[in-house]
Amino acid sequence: MDCRMYETMVSIRSFEMMLQELSRKGVLRGSIHFCIGQEAVAAGVCAALTAGDCITSNHRGHGHAIAKGARMDFMMAELLGKATGYCKGKGGSMHIADLDLGNLGANGIVGGGIPIATGAALGFLQLGLPHVAVALFGDGAANQGSFHESLNLAALWKLPVVFICENNQFGMTTRLAEASAQPDLCKRAVAYNIPGVKADGMDAREVRRVTAEAVERARAGKGPALVVLETYRFEGHYIGDPVVYRTKEETADWKARDPIPRQREYLLKTGLATETELDRIHADVAGRLEEAVLFARNSPDPDPSELVSDVYSE
Amino acid sequence: MRDLTLSQAINEALAEELERDPRVFLIGEDIGLHGGAFGVTKGLFSRFGPDRVRNTPISEAAIAGAAVGSALVGARPVAELMYIDFITIAMDQIVNQGAKVKYMFGGKARVPMVLRAPFGAGRANAAQHSQSLEAWLCHVPGLKVVMPSTPADAKGLLKSAIRDDNLVVFLENKHLYFQKGPVPEGEYAVPLGVADIKRPGRDVTVVATARQVHAAISAAEALAKEGIEVEVLDPRTLWPLDTETIIASVKKTGRLVTVHEAVKRFGFGAEVAAIIAESEAFDYLDAPIRRVAGAEVPVPFSKSLEDLFLPDEHKIIDACKAVLA
Numbered sequence A: 001m002d003c004r005m006y007e008t009m010v011s012i013r014s015f016e017m018m019l020q021e022l023s024r025k026g027v028l029r030g031s032i033h034f035c036i037g038q039e040a041v042a043a044g045v046c047a048a049l050t051a052g053d054c055i056t057s058n059h060r061g062h063g064h065a066i067a068k069g070a071r072m073d074f075m076m077a078e079l080l081g082k083a084t085g086y087c088k089g090k091g092g093s094m095h096i097a098d099l100d101l102g103n104l105g106a107n108g109i110v111g112g113g114i115p116i117a118t119g120a121a122l123g124f125l126q127l128g129l130p131h132v133a134v135a136l137f138g139d140g141a142a143n144q145g146s147f148h149e150s151l152n153l154a155a156l157w158k159l160p161v162v163f164i165c166e167n168n169q170f171g172m173t174t175r176l177a178e179a180s181a182q183p184d185l186c187k188r189a190v191a192y193n194i195p196g197v198k199a200d201g202m203d204a205r206e207v208r209r210v211t212a213e214a215v216e217r218a219r220a221g222k223g224p225a226l227v228v229l230e231t232y233r234f235e236g237h238y239i240g241d242p243v244v245y246r247t248k249e250e251t252a253d254w255k256a257r258d259p260i261p262r263q264r265e266y267l268l269k270t271g272l273a274t275e276t277e278l279d280r281i282h283a284d285v286a287g288r289l290e291e292a293v294l295f296a297r298n299s300p301d302p303d304p305s306e307l308v309s310d311v312y313s314e
Numbered sequence B: 001m002r003d004l005t006l007s008q009a010i011n012e013a014l015a016e017e018l019e020r021d022p023r024v025f026l027i028g029e030d031i032g033l034h035g036g037a038f039g040v041t042k043g044l045f046s047r048f049g050p051d052r053v054r055n056t057p058i059s060e061a062a063i064a065g066a067a068v069g070s071a072l073v074g075a076r077p078v079a080e081l082m083y084i085d086f087i088t089i090a091m092d093q094i095v096n097q098g099a100k101v102k103y104m105f106g107g108k109a110r111v112p113m114v115l116r117a118p119f120g121a122g123r124a125n126a127a128q129h130s131q132s133l134e135a136w137l138c139h140v141p142g143l144k145v146v147m148p149s150t151p152a153d154a155k156g157l158l159k160s161a162i163r164d165d166n167l168v169v170f171l172e173n174k175h176l177y178f179q180k181g182p183v184p185e186g187e188y189a190v191p192l193g194v195a196d197i198k199r200p201g202r203d204v205t206v207v208a209t210a211r212q213v214h215a216a217i218s219a220a221e222a223l224a225k226e227g228i229e230v231e232v233l234d235p236r237t238l239w240p241l242d243t244e245t246i247i248a249s250v251k252k253t254g255r256l257v258t259v260h261e262a263v264k265r266f267g268f269g270a271e272v273a274a275i276i277a278e279s280e281a282f283d284y285l286d287a288p289i290r291r292v293a294g295a296e297v298p299v300p301f302s303k304s305l306e307d308l309f310l311p312d313e314h315k316i317i318d319a320c321k322a323v324l325a
């Protein structure tokens, strides 16, 4: 499990660094939001879920998708707008979804996924399924009405949903304290009479632990919880962001808490893995990534007939 | 006259209105130091301070409501949505509240506010960041809807919109932000409800909006080489709509093509066609009307599909030739 989380984090980091390279080469189009620095959240949260559990993701969703089991080749093809992509090239970075894996989709609308996770939990309840839904969203999204309405409804009906706020300290260029009257976000849980916990989002094991607790509570019919994970995005909000809203020192401090070396150290120290084994993980990921890029680049564009297909169900 | 981009022209109009009227203030997401997602408000935060340029949380319903409420008590807010797509979240405050209070209260209230938002496809932003939703807004009595195609119009129309005592939705095509054109310095207002003939012609009337005005002009230039003279008519405000100018043009040419990026069905083009069908210009029509518009699908991400989605010069040329055939 601990090695798995390491591999997940390495996959996410490598995938996004490859995207940066492709962007520099001018191959990538559209809005791309990197989660570099936040990998422990995706890896830890999804490690606490079992098959059948669902997530809803947001605009910064590559990590969530990979952690929920998405294939890098289909993701890469989607990002290049190819017919072989997860969404046949129709969605792009902000709309990657794989319903079979329980990923109900990235989302271009800030706060848009929170009610959907709440609804998925309601669906599980209606259908008598033992699953839990997890909403992944940012600190910025916590200021949308959709957040408040969902927490209230889920608490009222004791829905099996866990609200995971990925607090990377900023909503685009706006610092949390400039956008939220109560910057200690887990206190918002008090208003809805549900547990609110805060944890270190730079530590995959800690993330898995707090998530698992909330997930099992929800699965047991005790209702939702709000989990706030403190993290940081190492890159700008978008490609080309001049990043005028924070200091280099602050970023450097957070980079010193990089979740990947941290997990590596833990694995080595505890003897859960050797240097050779960890190096092999890196090599495996690099190999799969290279294949993913080749696959994507060699894939065809969507057929023109795809323009009008998929609007309605038959 | 100096050249400005459309984005700079809007910035200048905002600065001049903030300067002129202390009741005017800006409100929106990341419009402060950052200057907004498209840089339209750059420099205004430093110049006018955080009380006149209010950076908000990500809360579109509250942004729209704060604008409506402050306008009700006499302020003149200019709210910015980062993308028109997010108006869905603000819609109650715009449609059920701001647009209707004057009428519901027997004329006693006024809502002197502007809601600015970028719209349009062609930037690989996919289905939730690329829509053209003007028809929704035009359908609501109580709203005015503006859609400039040039930097000068943007400046002049925005100044009129800010001075208007109604809720004016001001829609800015993302591609046009970076296009330059001559813009008058200082006081310059373009009245709402007055169309502009961007290129006169006698053979076909093309009523186009925003970025498609430029595509229509390119099409007109190409067709001119074949001896076809296209009249490109830019309504500039979709509501109030300058029906007189449109009717006069169609009476002259006898042929009408409409162009917009929004999906065709129930769109602005349909309204223009219906206005012609109901007017005395109907008898002057020599061919059925053609509408060129966005495909009837959510906007796709892949470039190959997005190009098919959008109207362009070639589709306009084809439509003009079809009505002339």
Ligand SMILES: Cc1ncc(C[n+]2csc(CCOP(=O)(O)OP(=O)(O)O)c2C)c(N)n1
Pocket: A059, A060, A108, A109, A110, A111, A137, A138, A139, A140, A141, A142, A168, A170, A171, A172, A237, B029, B058, B060, B082, B086, B089
């Ligand atoms: C409804 C809506 N409003 C605004 C935006 C523009 N936008 C995209 S990401 C973002 C910041 C979101 O902040 P947060 O939820 O904290 O997530 P983070 O980007 O920090 O991961 C904003 C304002 C949007 N996509 N949707």
